[in-house]
Amino acid sequence: xxxxxxxxxxxxxxLGKELVLEISDRENISLSEFIDLLAKKYSGLSKLLETIxxxxxxxxxxxxxxxxxxxxxxxxxLPPASGGL
Amino acid sequence: xxxxxxxxxxxxxxLGKELVLEISDRENISLSEFIDLLAKKYSGLSKLLETIxxxxxxxxxxxxxxxxxxxxxxxxxLPPASGGL
Amino acid sequence: xxxxxxxxxxxxxxxxxxxELLKNTDRTTGAxxxxxxxxxxxxxxxxxxxxxxxxxxxxxxxxxxxIAYEEAEKHGLKGVIIIHRIGELFPGDPTIYILVAAKSxxxxxxxxxxxxxxxxxxxxxxKLEIRExxxxxxxxxxxxxxRFKEQSP
Amino acid sequence: xxxxxxxxxxxxxxxxxxxELLKNTDRTTGAxxxxxxxxxxxxxxxxxxxxxxxxxxxxxxxxxxxIAYEEAEKHGLKGVIIIHRIGELFPGDPTIYILVAAKSxxxxxxxxxxxxxxxxxxxxxxKLEIRExxxxxxxxxxxxxxRFKEQSP
Numbered sequence: 001x002x003x004x005x006x007x008x009x010x011x012x013x014x015l016g017k018e019l020v021l022e023i024s025d026r027e028n029i030s031l032s033e034f035i036d037l038l039a040k041k042y043s044g045l046s047k048l049l050e051t052i053x054x055x056x057x058x059x060x061x062x063x064x065x066x067x068x069x070x071x072x073x074x075x076x077x078l079p080p081a082s083g084g085l
Numbered sequence: 086x087x088x089x090x091x092x093x094x095x096x097x098x099x100l101g102k103e104l105v106l107e108i109s110d111r112e113n114i115s116l117s118e119f120i121d122l123l124a125k126k127y128s129g130l131s132k133l134l135e136t137i138x139x140x141x142x143x144x145x146x147x148x149x150x151x152x153x154x155x156x157x158x159x160x161x162x163l164p165p166a167s168g169g170l
Numbered sequence: 171x172x173x174x175x176x177x178x179x180x181x182x183x184x185x186x187x188x189x190e191l192l193k194n195t196d197r198t199t200g201a202x203x204x205x206x207x208x209x210x211x212x213x214x215x216x217x218x219x220x221x222x223x224x225x226x227x228x229x230x231x232x233x234x235x236x237i238a239y240e241e242a243e244k245h246g247l248k249g250v251i252i253i254h255r256i257g258e259l260f261p262g263d264p265t266i267y268i269l270v271a272a273k274s275x276x277x278x279x280x281x282x283x284x285x286x287x288x289x290x291x292x293x294x295x296x297k298l299e300i301r302e303x304x305x306x307x308x309x310x311x312x313x314x315x316x317r318f319k320e321q322s323p
Numbered sequence: 324x325x326x327x328x329x330x331x332x333x334x335x336x337x338x339x340x341x342x343e344l345l346k347n348t349d350r351t352t353g354a355x356x357x358x359x360x361x362x363x364x365x366x367x368x369x370x371x372x373x374x375x376x377x378x379x380x381x382x383x384x385x386x387x388x389x390i391a392y393e394e395a396e397k398h399g400l401k402g403v404i405i406i407h408r409i410g411e412l413f414p415g416d417p418t419i420y421i422l423v424a425a426k427s428x429x430x431x432x433x434x435x436x437x438x439x440x441x442x443x444x445x446x447x448x449x450k451l452e453i454r455e456x457x458x459x460x461x462x463x464x465x466x467x468x469x470r471f472k473e474q475s476p
Contacts, residue, residue: 008379009449010460010468052462060382076379080463083376083383083407083448084439085200085275085360085418093226094296095307095315137309145229161226165310168223168230168254168295169286170207170265170353170428184337188359197364197414203435204357205428206341211350261350275358275439282356283432 003034003069006076010052014044015077031058032065034075053080088119088154091161095137099129100162116143117150119160138165171242172249172271175234177225177295179257182267187251191271195248203278205268205286211261217302223256223265223295230254230294237288245281247272252285254295324395325402325424328387330378330448332410335420340404344424348401356431358421358439364414370455376409376418376448383407383447390441398434400425405438407448 001023007015015038023029029037035056039046057076058067069075086108092100100123108114114122120141124131142161143152154160172194176182188202209221225231238250249271259265268285272278289295290311297308298317305317325347329335341355362374378384391403402424412418421438425431442448443464450461451470458470 006379008377008447009451010462010470013460013471052466052468057379057382060385076382078379078447079449079460080466081444081446081448082450082461082463083378083419083446084443091226093224093294094298095309095317098307098318137313137315142226142229145232161229163226163294164296164307165313166291166293166295167297167308167310168225168266168293169290184341184357188337192361192415199415200361200363202357202359202361204337204355204359205431206355206357207428208345208353208355210353210426262345262352273363275360275436278358279432279436283428286428 001029001069001071004072004074005038006074008076009079009082010048011045011054011077011079014042014048028068030065031056031063031067031069031075034069054078086114086154086156089157089159090123091159093161094164094167095133096130096139096162096164099127099133113153115150116141116148116152116154116160119154139163171239171247173235173238173242174250175231175238175252175254177227177231177234177254177256179255181255181264182253184267184269187253187267187269191249191251191269195271198273199248199271200273201275201278202269202271203275203282204270205266205282206264207266209259209261209263209265213299213301218261219300219302220261221259221265222298222300223254223259224298225254225256225296226294233293234289237285237292241281241285241288245272245277245284247277247281250281250285252289254289254293256295324392324400326388326391326395327403328384328391328405330380330384330387330407330409332408334408334417335406337420337422340406340420340422344402344404344422348424351426352401352424353426354428354431355422355424356428356435357423358419358435359417360419362412362414362416362418366452366454371414372453372455373414374412374418375451375453376407376412377451378407378409378449379447386446387442390438390445394434394438394441398425398430398437400430400434403434403438405442407442407446409448
């Protein structure tokens with residue numbers, strides 16, 4: 001199962017702008033399990049997620065923590081927006 | 086003594102845009118006396134001055150009713166402004 | 171503090187006015203709020219053919235300058251431009267441009283709103299409305315008196 | 324109701340946007356209120372070299388469209404244009420354009436203010452501030468976190 005991760009703003013310091021993960025050892029994975037997995041792989045992510053507000057979108061939509069990811073899903077990790085000026 | 090009168094908006098219906106009056110029979114004239122004289126000469130002016138709010142300026146300044154006009158003064162009769170949009 | 175006012179029959183470029191404002195204010199300008207008024211094609215359910223604006227100059231321009239300086243002072247604005255058009259204007263034509271530069275959006279919005287309200291009441295600028303049902307002098311904020319003397323042909 | 328949103332590195336013409344708005348709304352449009360944001364040259368007393376804006380597309384554009392339609396509905400606006408620039412922007416450069424067409428000035432002012440506040444919080448657009456004292460990610464309405472990973476050369 002291939003999951004694409006897109007990071008923005010301060011999260012790019014840890015994850016880069018975009019990464020592609022292959023989950024091969026299990027049939028399915030929930031969003032929260034996937035974030036835990038990311039946090040193990042990328043040090044600093046847990047601390048940052050505790051420090052700032054953030055939003056996680058799957059294919060552009062807000063979903064429950066238990067939402068099961070599917071092959072090809074795009075997971076975006078976003079801090080509070082700072083558009084406008 | 087020559088007094089120029091400038092009218093705007095609804096006052097131009099009675100006075101036209103601009104008129105020049107020569108006051109020859111007296112040494113000096115106050116603003117209120119001058120307006121009375123105009124009202125005698127131009128029918129409809131009295132009624133209009135009673136009907137709507139207005140401002141009278143002498144050389145662009147607000148002055149007292151007793152203010153004495155001088156040769157060459159410009160008296161403007163203005164209704165409430167309607168600039169903007 | 172940069173102030174520019176103009177009463178003109180010309181239609182200005184908003185891009186040029188905005189550039190002028192930025193060029194003449196310092197590097198802490200973060201916001202420009204702009205208001206543009208347009209001639210409406212329908213008023214009170216009646217078709218409007220045109221408006222004719224006239225101004226008592228030079229006092230109309232002086233009144234705009236006074237408003238601009240006083241509001242800039244009051245709200246800490248960095249720059250104000252007021253352009254009021256006069257003469258014949260048709261539905262869809264712009265009538266007034268107010269541009270305000272400030273450090274933050276709050277000052278800019280408050281500034282442009284207050285300046286517009288004052289221009290409407292203190293500017294020595296007058297409007298004649300030519301409509302399908304007659305010609306009306308507009309007095310203040312909406313009162314109308316039908317014109318009772320026909321313009322000479 | 325006319326809505327147009329765009330996230331772009333280009334600098335648009337305000338005159339053209341205003342014309343577009345007028346052309347696409349009906350003859351009762353009397354007011355256009357506009358907000359333009361600019362990169363400030365100084366923030367927190369520090370010199371700013373540039374800002375880098377990035378957007379999560381296509382969801383950033385969708386969020387702008389949602390804001391435009393919802394606010395137009397709520398305030399009876401006739402037209403809304405939102406242009407947000409991305410990429411590298413330097414002091415004095417415009418960052419965002421919000422244009423709102425309405426029947427009256429009150430609706431136009433309320434509309435443009437509310438749209439700006441929502442864009443700041445709901446737009447999936449992000450800002451990196453490159454200053455004389457370092458590089459800062461701006462989060463929400465003013466919180467800053469210093470960048471701790473240097474960009475590869």
